[in-house]
Amino acid sequence: MVVTQPDRPGHRLKLTPPAVKVAAGELGLPVFQPERIREPSAVERLRAAAPELIVVVAYGQIIPRSILELPPNGVLNVHASLLPRWRGAAPVAHAILAGDEFTGVTIMQMDEQLDHGPVLAKLLVETIAQLESLDPREQDHAQATLAPKLSREAGELEWGLPADEIDRRVRAFQPWPGVTLPWQGERVKVLRGRVEGDRYVPEVVQAPGGRPRVVDGR
Structure with a gap:
């Protein structure tokens, strides 16, 4: 199952589906588009799907504990920075603003705090394939920097x-x-x-x- 944001008005206010919804349709995958992921009806829909693993990529909403606890293999987050640097909604923009010479992508286990969980630090496909044998490393929280939404x-x-x-x-x-x-x-x-x-x-x-x-x- 692919969970994504609802269709939103785009160019000339035409209702436009998220790109991942279009890709899921081409692959014949079911799509679920709740307005708010923490609503009880949304949580129950995911519970009924009985996921073994959830992967989150730029979803745009905070994932509640009720969902984090669903899959036996946990919830992975793909975050566009080298954590703990640039936790938050706009990591790429803030890396450029700060003049960082390099940045990257972190695969991490999600917890209830913002981009805070243990780092797996592998390519996503390798991470899923080797999940049971990986040893998650706690982030150095003292070195964390924030990448808040842009205004x-x-x-x-x-x-x-x-x-x-x-x-x-x-x-x-x-x-x-x-x-x-x-x-x-x-x-x-x-x-x-x-x-x-x-x-x-x-x-x-x-x-x-x-x-x-x-x-x-x-």
Whole structure:
């Protein structure tokens, strides 16, 4: 069974299914789309499915204890950072913002705290195949950093920021919330640019209501 978010309005408010639902349909897998995973009816639906193992990837909701306790082999989480660095909803963006030279993916056992459980640190397919023989390692919680949800305001920048910080934010905040900067008398979205010495040079910008256009310079 594939459990995913309900269909949501997308382009031009057209109701759009999650990509994993489309893939599941192509594979002939049953799909369950509860509005809230912690609702008793959702928990009972999963209990009736009697899963041996649950794998969570970017689900977007906190998994309650009532579900964590269902599968005899536990619940695995695929998290897009090298835990304990960047626990939270936006690990990739925060790794770019911090200028991390490298990052990765962690396979971990879920507990009730945020990205807190023991690390298995294997590729997902290998982890499932070798689950009974793996020795989970506790995270070094003292080294944990957080990657909270991004806000629209975080992308509203000014030219006084260091060039490398502007560059990291432009790359980290694609596609959302995006970065805006003052440009030729208006505030435009910067889609791409480069650092030249101590200044940031936009290359592709988009004015409100307009289309992306190539520019060069500030």
